[in-house]
Amino acid sequence: MPAESRHSTPFTTSPQIAVMAVGEEREPVIVIDRATGWLDRLRDAAAAAGAAFAAADTIGSHYPGLLAPAPVAYLDGLVRFALPLIAAHFGTGAVMPARARGNFSLVTLPGExxxxxxRVPHVDAADRMQFAAVHYLSDSPDGTGFFRHRATGYETIDPDRLPAYRAALDAELAALPAGGYMDEDDARFVRTAAVAAKPDRLILYRAALLHSGLISRLPRDAADPRAGRLTGNLFLQCRTVAA
Structure with a gap:
């Protein structure tokens, strides 16, 4: 990674920030260690959520597990932390939030x-002004990988690219062999970069960047926030600030 930089934060620690340029498109992925200093507080909040965790498919999400609301103060802090990083590293100039949502997440579905x-990489939105953050809150080393689609050569998907990508992917999905979580290259995708999970590490990237969780195995108590692969997730739609 490039040399670390320092950045003001609404949280209670001094973060270490590094910027990766991923793949042939050289898309930024920002990696922040010691991101919040709130690790114990957030683990406690997730554990207290208990029955609020619900299967993602019941609320229209493809996430392979359970989702629960995260504290408003935490999500607000993530937004305020992310905005100047987006302005500095994604070529947008100054931005302000248009819409934000977030949650706690637990991976619980076995590969089969x-x-x-x-079972293939995805984008969260085909929109270059939407950004995603994953905040690793457990001790699991299972992080996040970034990918290039072989048939199209795309690493990001925007509205112009979406029709060709969707047509190629649909054909591939129809013939997809049995398997589990994507973690390495295969006949359809090349892994361009990977970030390991680490407690209180936060990654920030465009929601349009092809990515996948690198899930090696599920713990026995995958649905327990204190034992499973717990993350905080933010999806932030931005708009530029008028000069």
């Missing part, structure tokens, strides 16, 4: 239970 869509 995944749908075809869940």
């Amino acid at each position: 239970a995944l749908s075809a869509e869940q």
